[in-house]
Amino acid sequence: EIVLTQSPGTLSLSPGERATLSCRASQTFSSSYLAWYQQKPGQAPRLLIYDASSRATGIPDRFSGSGSGTDFTLTISRLEPEDFAVYYCQHYVTSLWTFGQGTKVEIK
Amino acid sequence: EVQLVESGGGLVQPGGSLRLSCTASGFTFSSYWMHWVRQAPGKGLVWVSRINSDESSTHYADSVKGRFTISRDNAKNTLYLQMNSLRAEDTAVYYCARRSGAGGFFDWWGRGTLVTVSS
Numbered sequence: 764e765i766v767l768t769q770s771p772g773t774l775s776l777s778p779g780e781r782a783t784l785s786c787r788a789s790q791t792f793s794s795s796y797l798a799w800y801q802q803k804p805g806q807a808p809r810l811l812i813y814d815a816s817s818r819a820t821g822i823p824d825r826f827s828g829s830g831s832g833t834d835f836t837l838t839i840s841r842l843e844p845e846d847f848a849v850y851y852c853q854h855y856v857t858s859l860w861t862f863g864q865g866t867k868v869e870i871k
Numbered sequence: 872e873v874q875l876v877e878s879g880g881g882l883v884q885p886g887g888s889l890r891l892s893c894t895a896s897g898f899t900f901s902s903y904w905m906h907w908v909r910q911a912p913g914k915g916l917v918w919v920s921r922i923n924s925d926e927s928s929t930h931y932a933d934s935v936k937g938r939f940t941i942s943r944d945n946a947k948n949t950l951y952l953q954m955n956s957l958r959a960e961d962t963a964v965y966y967c968a969r970r971s972g973a974g975g976f977f978d979w980w981g982r983g984t985l986v987t988v989s990s
Binding site: 800 | 921930971973
């Protein structure tokens, strides 16, 4: 079973700053199987990125994903007020779906 | 527009049972695999179960195997999760999620229903 470790646990930034979130896998897998989700308090998760670097429909281009092997990154180029939330990475493969523990992006 | 609406959550005693429903609209429900994901209060997301489009295949997390049963009624556009032998650690918001047709990620989620297991 692949374990996903996200870092940092909390990221304190100001609007307009760049956010870099990390997701590290316990073993190498195909980069096609990594997604990122955003979750705001009291809301359902929302798909941001799939296949490591493809933006989901309607997601602003300030969100970008990259990485391969065991190291993946979600970058928010310039934080908007609505971007302060918790972000989860997810690995998906037939009959196995694993989430990281989440990174909270909070207003500094 | 795609919509997933969960229902059936509530307070149940340890050892009790509950059946969750997820009603889908805005897409051809019978064409998609569906999943249940849960989130304990203040915690992260945990995958629970999935079912393929024609109900011929199901899969469960080890933590719920033998206690939970996923099913669907494609004629009613509804996904179910029958939960038996509930434990305090099953307390969570339960989300239904649609597996994308383009890959194993989840492209639509419901708003969730809260299950509380407590005496």
